[in-house]
Amino acid sequence: MRLAGVVVFAAALGASTFILAQGGRPASPPGTAAAQVGGKYEPGSEGPVYRGGSWIEITYGRPLLRGRDPFGAPGPQYGKVANPDAPVWRAGANNSTQLKTEVALNINNKVVAPGTYTMFIDLKPNNWTLIVSTWKAQQRYDPGNKAELWGAYEYTPDKDVVRAPMTLAANPMSVEQLTWAFSDMSDAGGKLTMLWGKQIASVPFKVQATGTSAK
Numbered sequence: 001m002r003l004a005g006v007v008v009f010a011a012a013l014g015a016s017t018f019i020l021a022q023g024g025r026p027a028s029p030p031g032t033a034a035a036q037v038g039g040k041y042e043p044g045s046e047g048p049v050y051r052g053g054s055w056i057e058i059t060y061g062r063p064l065l066r067g068r069d070p071f072g073a074p075g076p077q078y079g080k081v082a083n084p085d086a087p088v089w090r091a092g093a094n095n096s097t098q099l100k101t102e103v104a105l106n107i108n109n110k111v112v113a114p115g116t117y118t119m120f121i122d123l124k125p126n127n128w129t130l131i132v133s134t135w136k137a138q139q140r141y142d143p144g145n146k147a148e149l150w151g152a153y154e155y156t157p158d159k160d161v162v163r164a165p166m167t168l169a170a171n172p173m174s175v176e177q178l179t180w181a182f183s184d185m186s187d188a189g190g191k192l193t194m195l196w197g198k199q200i201a202s203v204p205f206k207v208q209a210t211g212t213s214a215k
Contacts, residue, residue, distance in 0.1 A: 169199075
């Protein structure tokens with residue numbers, strides 16, 4: 001299985017190079033979703049300035065559908081286009097998706113302390129689970145680096161901080177390029193939301209106030 005993964009990975013690298021040569025851009029370009037909480041707008045000489053906020057950010061690779069169905073119908077092949085053979089899905093493309101937060105978050109009654117984490121999704125038909133992990137992400141693929149992950153290859157659950165069920169919904173339109181977004185945001189929290197194809201998947205979170213604990 002691991003050999004198959006290496007073959008698939010090598011093939012993906014080849015496809016990426018081919019598409020880059022054709023169009024002059026990466027097959028799955030990097031993306032960022034960001035939100036800022038806890039600050040306020042103050043008057044400034046050139047207009048209001050937002051001060052004192054804390055950033056929450058997701059960085060990820062953005063694959064395009066290019067006519068594919070990334071998840072497919074329920075069955076043994078469910079999700080295999082998005083994730084051919086890793087234990088879980090990297091929730092993007094190329095190196096691992098990362099969650100960076102300057103403020104503590106409460107996700108599924110677990111506190112995620114300020115810091116940088118990797119994020120994955122366990123894909124099951126009608127049953128997706130978001131995983132926030134302390135596995136570190138490789139910035140360039142190195143098969144000899146066992147302390148960090150490339151994508152979700154070699155992922156193990158021992159570094160999980162939280163697992164949270166995702167709410168799934170059908171999108172009335174198809175989103176071509178995988179998109180992470182912060183939705184329904186306020187200073188109290190919001191949702192981590194992924195859109196791709198006709199699938200929307202989200203997990204609510206709360207901004208954890210200093211000195212409080214998860215309940």
